[in-house]
Every structure is written in C-alpha cells, then in structure tokens.
Amino acid sequence: MTHLNQHRHLKIRNQLTFSNFGLITGTVLLLMCGGCAKHETATTPTPQSSPADQSTTKIALQSSPTLDEVNEAVTRVFKNAATIDSKREPNFFAGDFNGDGSPDIAVIVKPAPEKLAEMNQEFPPWILKDPLSVAYRPTTPLRIAASDVLLAIIHGYGPNGWRDDQATQTYLLKNAVGLEVKAHSKSNFARANQGKKLPRLSGDLIGENLSGKSVYLYFDGGQYSWYDPKTFKGEPETRVTHPGMIAKKKIDLLHPNLVAAEK
Numbered sequence: 001m002t003h004l005n006q007h008r009h010l011k012i013r014n015q016l017t018f019s020n021f022g023l024i025t026g027t028v029l030l031l032m033c034g035g036c037a038k039h040e041t042a043t044t045p046t047p048q049s050s051p052a053d054q055s056t057t058k059i060a061l062q063s064s065p066t067l068d069e070v071n072e073a074v075t076r077v078f079k080n081a082a083t084i085d086s087k088r089e090p091n092f093f094a095g096d097f098n099g100d101g102s103p104d105i106a107v108i109v110k111p112a113p114e115k116l117a118e119m120n121q122e123f124p125p126w127i128l129k130d131p132l133s134v135a136y137r138p139t140t141p142l143r144i145a146a147s148d149v150l151l152a153i154i155h156g157y158g159p160n161g162w163r164d165d166q167a168t169q170t171y172l173l174k175n176a177v178g179l180e181v182k183a184h185s186k187s188n189f190a191r192a193n194q195g196k197k198l199p200r201l202s203g204d205l206i207g208e209n210l211s212g213k214s215v216y217l218y219f220d221g222g223q224y225s226w227y228d229p230k231t232f233k234g235e236p237e238t239r240v241t242h243p244g245m246i247a248k249k250k251i252d253l254l255h256p257n258l259v260a261a262e263k
Helices: 003-043 051-061 067-078 113-119 186-192
Strands: 082-084 092-095 104-111 127-129 150-154 170-173 179-184 205-210 213-219 224-227
Touching: 067 082, 067 104, 067 150, 092 179, 104 113, 179 186
Parallel strands: 127 170
Antiparallel strands: 082 104, 092 104, 104 150, 150 170, 179 205, 205 213, 213 224
16 A cells, blocks of 8 residues: 555544544433433423412403393392393403402392382392491491492302302492493502502402592402592401490409509
C-alpha cells in the first residue's frame, strides 16, 4: 500500500470512529434526558382544585335559565298565586346568592289579584321580608298588596340547583325591585370594591338603582340586606333577648350589699 493510500485509509477510519463516538454520545444524552423527563413527570404534583373552585365550576357549567324553566320554578313555589312580571326586562337572574354552592334564581314577580289571600296566608311556604326595615327591630306583620312588585329568590337544592323539584326554600322581598337590576358574582364584586368597607358576603349579590341610589342585596347568613357603599358602616351586632330575663348582676364577695351602680 502506497503512502498516499495509507493516509486515505487512516483518514476514513478516523472519520468513522468520530461518527460512531458522536452517535454513541447522542444516544446516551437522549436516554439521560428521557430519564429526566420521566422523573420530572412522575414527581411533579398535579394541581388540585379547591372545593370552592369545583363549586364555581359546577355553577358555571349550568346552562342559562329559560323562561319556561323559571316559570316552572315559580309555579312550584307559589302555585299560581304569583307570576313573573313580564313588564320587567330582564326579570330573572341566576347566581349562588346564599353561597352554598348550589345555583339560585332571583325572579321579579307580581301577585295574582284573584289569589291575594293566598299570598297573605298565615303560614306561607316562603319567607316574606322587607330589606328596608331596620334589622332586629320588631315590626308589624308584612302584607302583600295587589300593586306590589316583589323579588323572589329561590334557593337551589343539590347540583341541579333551583331546577330541582325539591328546591322550594324562597325569600320573598318587598321594596327590593328598582331599576337596572343585575346579578354580580361575589369574586368580581370583591375585586371591584377593594379598599372599601364591605359586609360579610356569603354569595353573589344583586345590584340595582333604588330611589336614586346604587345599592346591592346580599345574603348575610340569615336574611337579605342592603349594602350601600356610600353609607355602610358595618353590620349591626346580633343580640338575642328573651322577655322576662334580666342581666346577671356582678357579685362582690367583699361587699355583697353593694350593687354595680354603687361601686
């Protein structure tokens, strides 16, 4: 073999050796990366949604209410003693107003004139309230007039919400329908009013223009109350009193004959 042929043979062998080395190195790196990817996939935890997020998702997945469905819910509660007010548009609003994770429906209704006695029955299957009345102060029993425009909030039952046949718990509110009535989600409302003094919100709110004021109806855990951003100073303290009971006096063992006012 000539010197030139030996040189060519050596060059080709070196090229093949380098190529094999590159192939082996690339294969090793690929296997190492594959192992890293598998390890990362196996050890990276999957984000879990909170119960509140799951609840919100369930509500969001519900289809928009239809007029027939809302009519069916109103009939289930009022037995034709009240009907949807067709003069209002819109006249029903969906949301989770009491914050229990089950969808509710708020409906603007009017009493049927020929069944006014049923609307004023002694023990109605709904809770009649006037959010404008002073909280925790005794008032005369409320009466529904033929000209009243009322807001009925039907609370949902289970995953089917207000559409469920067992969804009958209803708050019927007087003096609660104004102009520009609209539902507001709790989360969006809280973000839009950061820095303001807010009540303890259980669920979504119903905003409207009532007597020239922009106010919101919210569920405080026991009833529906008004929130006015301009005048709200905090929720009143709940005081439970029982007739015939007096406050306990402090006893001073050193001066048992002295009452608190004398000390």
